[in-house]
Amino acid sequence: RKEVEQDPGPFNVPEGATVAFNCTYSNSASQSFFWYRQDCRKEPKLLMSVYSSGNEDGRFTAQLNRASQYISLLIRDSKLSDSATYLCVVIPFSGGYNKLIFGAGTRLAVHP
């Protein structure tokens, strides 16, 4: 089983739609969780951290379910500029360094 699994998509949605991505992780001791965004042929960039209580940043909402070992990202009122690949990222443990484990990504295509 992969350490971090995501539905590769693509999710094709119209502008203004609400779309949700889920991601599951295998290590129950995982410490920290993030969503990164990666545009085509570019480096990943941090979108938001995921906190146990859930957190929101504008149109984006991230949630963590430790019992079921999954995190989610909800995007409301989708924009054309939201088209990208969204990477689920997990830090599996705390130590002298932090090693990010990346999912393969979920591709989102927002169309007019």
Next chain:
Amino acid sequence: SQTIHQWPATLVQPVGSPLSLECTVEGTSNPNLYWYRQAAGRGLQLLFYSVGIGQISSEVPQNLSASRPQDRQFILSSKKLLLSDSGFYLCAWSVEGYGYTFGSGTRLTVV
């Protein structure tokens, strides 16, 4: 502010040729440095990480090596490239293990 530089942006190399990719960080001291590879259609795979000068840890057995000759310099090398070494190579840094920032990446094609 902290910045990370990675070059070249693209590279086409023949099988069997050597490789050297360089990454430098500015505006911070003693960062943790990382090399990741992203194969086409796949997730990022951690290749090497370094917590200090001369300290290199390898995550997967492979045809590549890494070195950290200076605090803010991280180099990825190969003596003889294989076709399977093609991919998107990303350098990243963090301080105290948080706030990963990636360089702009090198797209390597081995032909």
